[in-house]
Amino acid sequence: MKHYHDIVGDGGSRILEQVAEQRARITDGLAGVRHLVAVGSGKGGVGKSTLTLQLAAALRAQGLRIAILDADFNGPSQARMAGVEEGLFVPLPSPKGSAAAGSPKVALPRTKDGIGVFSMGSVIPESQALEFESAARGESQTWRATREFALLGEILGAFEWGALDLLMFDLPPGAERSVQYADFLGDRTSFLLVTIPSEVSRGVVARSIAALSKGSNRILGYVENMSGYYCRDCNAIKPLFVADGSPHLGIPCLGSVPFDPELARSCDLGVPFIGQRDTPVAHALEQIAQRLMNSLESGSEA
Amino acid sequence: MKFLCVPCDSPMKLQSVGPPERGSLSVVYSCPECGYEMAMLTNAYETQVVQSLGVRIGPEAAAKASGTGCPFSGMIPAAEGSQTSEPMPVRWTAAAEARLANIPEFVRPMARTGIEKFARERGALQVDEKILDEAREFFGM
Numbered sequence: 001m002k003h004y005h006d007i008v009g010d011g012g013s014r015i016l017e018q019v020a021e022q023r024a025r026i027t028d029g030l031a032g033v034r035h036l037v038a039v040g041s042g043k044g045g046v047g048k049s050t051l052t053l054q055l056a057a058a059l060r061a062q063g064l065r066i067a068i069l070d071a072d073f074n075g076p077s078q079a080r081m082a083g084v085e086e087g088l089f090v091p092l093p094s095p096k097g098s099a100a101a102g103s104p105k106v107a108l109p110r111t112k113d114g115i116g117v118f119s120m121g122s123v124i125p126e127s128q129a130l131e132f133e134s135a136a137r138g139e140s141q142t143w144r145a146t147r148e149f150a151l152l153g154e155i156l157g158a159f160e161w162g163a164l165d166l167l168m169f170d171l172p173p174g175a176e177r178s179v180q181y182a183d184f185l186g187d188r189t190s191f192l193l194v195t196i197p198s199e200v201s202r203g204v205v206a207r208s209i210a211a212l213s214k215g216s217n218r219i220l221g222y223v224e225n226m227s228g229y230y231c232r233d234c235n236a237i238k239p240l241f242v243a244d245g246s247p248h249l250g251i252p253c254l255g256s257v258p259f260d261p262e263l264a265r266s267c268d269l270g271v272p273f274i275g276q277r278d279t280p281v282a283h284a285l286e287q288i289a290q291r292l293m294n295s296l297e298s299g300s301e302a
Numbered sequence: 303m304k305f306l307c308v309p310c311d312s313p314m315k316l317q318s319v320g321p322p323e324r325g326s327l328s329v330v331y332s333c334p335e336c337g338y339e340m341a342m343l344t345n346a347y348e349t350q351v352v353q354s355l356g357v358r359i360g361p362e363a364a365a366k367a368s369g370t371g372c373p374f375s376g377m378i379p380a381a382e383g384s385q386t387s388e389p390m391p392v393r394w395t396a397a398a399e400a401r402l403a404n405i406p407e408f409v410r411p412m413a414r415t416g417i418e419k420f421a422r423e424r425g426a427l428q429v430d431e432k433i434l435d436e437a438r439e440f441f442g443m
Contacts, residue, residue: 012316018357089413104404135325136350143354150356158406
């Protein structure tokens with residue numbers, strides 16, 4: 001009797017074929033992107049989204065072509081922070097030429113500074129939650145993660161990413177989630193992890209590093225966010241957390257960023273912060289952005 | 303999943319897929335050798351797992367490979383409904399509508415809503431390709 005692998009094709013269901021087609025659409029769509037970086041952390045609330053946007057803005061200010069995909073579909077924040085809550089989705093003309101030229105795309109909403117941003121926050125008002133139609137209602141634990149990754153694939157395949165120096169993925173929190181994104185996005189994607197100077201956060205991020213280290217994705221390093229509090233009145237950094245010395249996470253530290261209420265305010269308002277160049281926070285962001293690019297470029301030469 | 307006709311030792315071929323009914327799909331396979339038919343009846347979990355992959359089962363799949371449908375379409379009218387007055391209707395030219403129809407289903411409702419708003423703000427009651435290009439230009443895309 002024949003076994004599974006003796007039979008060519010699947011008898012007509014085309015399920016595997018379609019999954020392969022989805023992957024091909026994603027690969028084609030990202031062909032013009034030089035670097036893919038996922039910004040993650042096992043810990044929630046450490047400022048992944050804020051850092052993603054601010055690093056993107058710092059690199060954009062250098063003239064680099066940058067886009068952000070807010071992969072936190074259930075808690076999207078990039079739309080508000082980047083000021084694209086009412087971002088327009090414009091269908092583009094069909095590509096000329098053969099079918100290999102690709103499927104029609106949607107233009108990516110952009111910030112005033114020219115950073116491309118896709119965020120579910122541009123799609124669904126903050127008063128509503130992301131819902132999917134389901135045949136198995138009330139049992140979402142059995143299928144929801146699969147559906148979310150299928151949606152990520154649809155977004156990657158549907159939007160015109162074009163020629164970019166860097167596409168940043170703003171990941172949802174969770175050590176296991178980072179690994180799932182690493183598996184889905186593939187080896188091309190490098191990871192930047194974010195922690196804050198608390199032992200609890202460092203411990204959770206250490207687990208993220210341990211989980212990611214089992215795979216083949218490159219871990220560029222980590223950023224310590226909320227590393228002190230920047231007091232504008234004193235023009236000084238004051239302690240925010242009481243934690244011992246360096247975190248010894250075993251990966252490079254790309255820098256630390258003090259907490260600045262002005263940065264938080266600019267995120268709430270969806271206005272750029274990086275223009276405030278003469279602050280320690282802006283300097284820190286610019287340095288980290290530069291180290292990030294240096295790390296990526298050195299890796300691509302290797 | 304593949305099906306094998308054991309007496310013929312021959313892979314069975316998909317014949318038809320019934321639409322989901324109370325969460326169950328009816329997928330009929332037949333043996334090309336002996337003509338024996340069998341139906342796979344999925345439970346809700348199995349149906350949902352397939353849908354969650356973003357694929358469709360069967361011959362229609364090639365034409366509809368861009369996704370399983372818009373997961374957000376139900377939310378768009380609610381968002382529009384929050385407006386205090388009924389917006390002026392906007393007509394789409396065939397060419398503009400074709401461009402919209404070509405993009406994946408899950409972004410279509412948001413694209414339509416946004417473009418119509420953009421057109422209204424410019425006093426246009428028709429969306430044509432020029433409006434689409436203007437929108438792209440205006441937002442620096």
